[in-house]
Amino acid sequence: MAVYYVEGGNCLFGECEIQGSKNAVLPLMAAALLNEGYTVLHNCPNIKDVHYMSDILCDLGCKIWHDKNLLIIDATEISPGAIGGESVSNVRASILIAGAMLSRVGHVMIGLPGGCRIGERPTDFHFDAFEKMGVSIIHYEDGVECECDRMKGCEINLPFPSVGATENIILAATGAEGITIINGAAREPEIVDLCLLLQQFGILVEGAGTSRITIKGSKGLTGGDVAHSVISDRIVAGTYAYAAAAAKGCITCKINNLPMMESILNPLSLLGCKIEYGNDYFKVTCHEMHNGLGSIVTAPYPGFPTDMQSQLMSVLVTVPGKSVIEENIFEKRYHIAGELAKMGACIHIKNDIAVIEGVDCLHGENVRVCDLRGGAALIIAGLCAKGATVVDDAFGYIDRGYENIVGDFTRLGGCIQYE
Ligand code: UD1
Numbered sequence: 001m002a003v004y005y006v007e008g009g010n011c012l013f014g015e016c017e018i019q020g021s022k023n024a025v026l027p028l029m030a031a032a033l034l035n036e037g038y039t040v041l042h043n044c045p046n047i048k049d050v051h052y053m054s055d056i057l058c059d060l061g062c063k064i065w066h067d068k069n070l071l072i073i074d075a076t077e078i079s080p081g082a083i084g085g086e087s088v089s090n091v092r093a094s095i096l097i098a099g100a101m102l103s104r105v106g107h108v109m110i111g112l113p114g115g116c117r118i119g120e121r122p123t124d125f126h127f128d129a130f131e132k133m134g135v136s137i138i139h140y141e142d143g144v145e146c147e148c149d150r151m152k153g154c155e156i157n158l159p160f161p162s163v164g165a166t167e168n169i170i171l172a173a174t175g176a177e178g179i180t181i182i183n184g185a186a187r188e189p190e191i192v193d194l195c196l197l198l199q200q201f202g203i204l205v206e207g208a209g210t211s212r213i214t215i216k217g218s219k220g221l222t223g224g225d226v227a228h229s230v231i232s233d234r235i236v237a238g239t240y241a242y243a244a245a246a247a248k249g250c251i252t253c254k255i256n257n258l259p260m261m262e263s264i265l266n267p268l269s270l271l272g273c274k275i276e277y278g279n280d281y282f283k284v285t286c287h288e289m290h291n292g293l294g295s296i297v298t299a300p301y302p303g304f305p306t307d308m309q310s311q312l313m314s315v316l317v318t319v320p321g322k323s324v325i326e327e328n329i330f331e332k333r334y335h336i337a338g339e340l341a342k343m344g345a346c347i348h349i350k351n352d353i354a355v356i357e358g359v360d361c362l363h364g365e366n367v368r369v370c371d372l373r374g375g376a377a378l379i380i381a382g383l384c385a386k387g388a389t390v391v392d393d394a395f396g397y398i399d400r401g402y403e404n405i406v407g408d409f410t411r412l413g414g415c416i417q418y419e
Contacts, residue, residue, distance in 0.1 A: 002399065004391040004406070006382030007415035008364060011249035014412045015281075018237045018255045019045040019403040020069065020230035023307075024190040026093035027167045028197050028230065029053045032073040033060065033100040034174055035201050040227040043256075044071040048400045052087040056094055059083050060101070078104070084111030084143060090400075092164065095123060099168035102135060102146055103175030103217075111143040121330075125165035129156045133176055153178035153217050161186035161211065161300040167194055174203050176217035185213045188301040189260040193231045200226045232256045235307045236402060238264040239376045241284045242311045243409065245273050246318065246384040250285040251412055258282060263304050267293055267312060271319060292321035292358055298328050310336050310377035316356045317345035318384060325354045335370035336377050342367060343385055361386055369393040372401045379405065383414050 020043035029050070032039035044050060046068060054064045054071075061079030065072040080101060088094040088111040101108035113123070127137050127144065133151040137144060153176045156169055166186040173180035185191070187209055195208035204216035232255040244251040245268050255261065258277060265275050265282065270293060273286040293316060298306040306329035316323040317340055327333050334354055337347045343362040348355045364387030369375035375391065375398040382389030398405060406418040 002393040002396050003419050004379060004382070004393065004398070005417045005419070006379060006389045006391060008247070008362070008383055008385035008387060008389065010247065010383070010413050010415050012244045012247050012251050012383070012409070012412040012414055013249045015252040015254065016240060016408050016412060018232040018240070018253050021045070021190060021193070021233040022047055022049055022401045023093075023163070023188075023235075024193040025050060025071075025230045026053050026091070027096050027190065027194045028228065029057060029071070029073065030093070030096035030100045031171060031194060031197055031201075033057070033062070033075050033078065033097070033104055034171070034198075035224070035226060036076050037074070038225040039073045039075070039197070040225065041071040041073070042069065042227065042229040044069050044230055045233065045403050047403050048396065049091050049093070052091045053093065055087040056083055056097060060097070080105050080107060082109040088113065092121065095126060095164060096168050096171060098126070098130070098144070098146055099171030102130065102148060102151065102172045106149055107147045109143065109145045125158055125160070125162050126168045129165065129169045130172060132156060133172060133180070150219070151176035151217070153180040153215070155181045155183065158182060158184035160184070163188050163191065166191055166213070170194065170198070170205065170213065170215055173215035173217055174198060175219065177219075178217060180215045180217065182213045183211065185211050186300055187211060189231060189234065189257060197226070197228045200228060229256070234260045234264060235305065235373065237261060238308045239311050239380070240408065240412070241265060241268060241282070242308070242315050243380045243383055243414070244284045244412075245271065245286040245289065246315045246380050247414065248286050248288070249413070250283065252281050252283045254281045256280060263302055264308055267296060267304070271315070289319045292316065292319055292323035292356070295324040295326065297326040300329070306330055306333060307373050309333060310374045311380055313337065313347070313354065313356065314340065314377040314380040317347065317359065317381070318361060319358045321358055323356045323358070325356070327352050327354070336374040339367040339378055340381055343381055343389070363387055364389040366390045366392065369395070369397050372397045376402060376405065379409070379416065383409065383416070
């Protein structure tokens with residue numbers, strides 16, 4: 001159980017180095033299973049989801065070294081077997097082990113993936129695609145078994161640009177016979193990062209970052225030692241930028257892929273914050289915000305990310321006027337509205353729409369974390385509220401994605417402690 005004590009009212013000033021991306025490193029770790037050699041990941045975030053994924057890879061026979069932000073995975077010899085338990089059920093990206101193991105050994109038996117409870121989170125796109133590639137699939141109550149001697153490359157049309165399904169199909173397709181084409185693929189920067197690693201493994205992948213990705217399968221990688229640096233975490237960078245907007249101040253975030261920040265930082269510009277860009281950083285300055293945002297809709301990349309929606313809500317609750325958020329990706333992602341209301345926010349939810357009427361200020365309260373990004377959003381709310389806020393993260397969600405949120409906000413001048 002983790003509890004955060006936040007005393008609001010301090011402006012945030014200074015510079016912070018943004019950690020490596022959670023949503024990039026987890027698929028990279030699954031991809032390491034394809035490489036009969038060492039995969040060296042620099043800028044790896046030291047977060048709980050990485051520890052869970054390491055446990056899964058160890059269960060499969062990989063050898064792992066993890067020192068601060070360096071992760072080395074040796075998948076020269078693996079010992080395929082059924083995988084399940086807490087590590088699998090706690091991490092959504094554990095499902096990517098399926099595509100990687102199908103490619104490497106043609107068989108996988110895996111428990112159902114978990115992750116934040118933000119909606120249904122089905123896996124039909126993943127397994128429908130595998131079936132089309134010739135995989136036989138048996139669904140059990142608590143898991144799934146997939147088997148195929150040799151998958152066949154084919155054309156797959158995704159009904160929606162699912163990030164996880166795109167990654168899983170890419171991983172499986174690396175070991176399929178012939179060419180696999182994914183139409184309607186997700187375009188997230190984390191998928192581009194995955195494909196960069198696969199290219200280093202010698203796999204021919206084209207079109208990453210577009211909605212049509214082509215993968216040429218090859219049986220048996222020769223293996224070798226490969227090093228890759230994980231992209232920065234755009235959601236962590238966005239969280240800190242939004243905190244500086246809500247609590248006011250001026251912060252600089254050092255980040256290694258600036259274009260991916262556009263849709264996250266745009267709302268702040270519209271609200272009157274000043275955003276400046278350098279070669280490897282952006283700087284947010286906010287003294288006051290004027291008038292509500294009008295309407296903003298979550299959408300697949302390059303749209304506004306659902307993973308920033310809760311943090312945006314924490315900013316908008318004290319912006320004068322009316323703002324409207326439409327959540328289009330996950331149906332249960334307004335958990336924090338009730339907690340923010342306890343702090344004095346005025347939010348009306350109807351189905352996918354949240355209407356926010358800005359109030360003068362929030363007041364400190366005892367609030368509960370229900371998911372990872374919602375937890376970060378409650379810390380933002382605490383930083384700008386009057387008085388003390390206790391953020392109760394009984395399930396340890398925040399540690400799953402933020403390497404050092406307390407240290408980072410403390411360095412920026414926030415008053416926050418962790419127990
Ligand atoms: C990933 C991210 C998560 C982010 C989400 C959307 C990781 C580890 N997690 O999750 O942080 O919030 O993308 O940007 O990268 N869907 C189906 N069937 C499927 C798969 C998905 O209907 O088989 C639907 C989902 O219910 C959801 C939408 O597609 O409505 C997008 O989900 P998806 O992109 O797959 O999210 P994840 O990969 O789970």
